[in-house]
Amino acid sequence: MLALFVAKCGVDVAENVWQPLFFLGVCYSLILPATPFHRLYAKLVLLSFCGSGLGILLGVVLDPLNMTITGADTVLDSPPPTLHSWCSTVSREGALRRGGRRVCTQPC
């Protein structure tokens, strides 16, 4: 599990570097902000780093096979978009609950 977590973080580091660079390379000459390029790039790298942390958390909690139906079910079934409804949906269809029902034939 430690190797899986390190791999998730390591894969995201490369994207945190090149994706803001690509975005700024396309959009900086269009929007012409007063902030210099390198300072804006540093802020976007930081934003991307935080966003990838949230993505890692959701990728751990939610089962990727159930990700689409979980999102649709969260929107359709819960009248108010509250945190409780999201948590109940995750606990009902997420990876943890689904792994709990699964019959484990090999040592986890």
Place this chain on the structure above:
Amino acid sequence: MHAAVLTALVMSIFLNGTIGVTLAQANAMGAARHVWRVMFTRWGQEMLLVGELQASTHHAYQVVIIKSIVGYYGFFDASDASDEHAHAAWEAYSASYERRCTLVMLLIALALRVLAFLCLWFSPQLNQAWR
């Protein structure tokens, strides 16, 4: 200058998607405003807007911009302060905003990763408990 601020606002819409949360709305959230307080998109929005302000205009004019345009966007409340007090508060805020925003966003990113690691590490125990 106003075009630069509006450019930063439009950039924040595409980057964050949270520009619609004003200070009044954040105060009206109740207990959920603490969630808004630790959202990294809020701090990224602050960094973009304040950085654009600092790079684009004179320091004395930034207070006017804050009070007239972005004073209600949730990162600096200059609505209930007098001019001198608002100027001093803005100077104190603007001097350390970038370091503070960087530290807060790094802490949020590390906390999200620690939480993800804990969920991954204790998933067998949680599966046993929730069966």
